[in-house]
Amino acid sequence: MLDYIEQCQWVFKEFGHPTYMDCYPEILKPFLKRKIWWDTKNSFSRNEKKWLAGYFIKPVKDKAFTWKIIRNTADLIACGSSMEDYEILVSEPIDILAEWRCFIMYDRIIDVRPYGSVSDLNYQGLSLPL
Secondary structure, three states: OOOOHHHHHHHHHHOOOOOOOOOOOHHHHHHOOOOEEEEEHHHHHHOHHHHHOOOEEEEOOOOOOOOEEOOOHHHHHOOOOOOOOOEEEEEOOOOOOOEEEEEEEOOEEEEEEEEOOOOOOOOOOOOOOO
């Protein structure tokens, strides 16, 4: 089966094989270089200390809103209505120079490629033990 993750999970559940996909598997957490935790959009927006801290937030539900670094109330406005209390992932912000996608099959990395535009970065010397 090849489809988006949510559709695959729905099909597996319908056939009696529910799946769980952790956004950040334990084995990869040492590479994150920051603490990441779960919250809800409304819980986050009600706590002034949280949104004044300049945390990065993104919705767990795909495309609910675009990721944001929250520094003030104006940043919260683009995160949707309080009527929809999405689960969010929260972390300290980091400066990301480039984003890469890894393709994994049976616990082995089979391909690594840039995600989006990284044309201005020199990554030619990159070597990975595949």
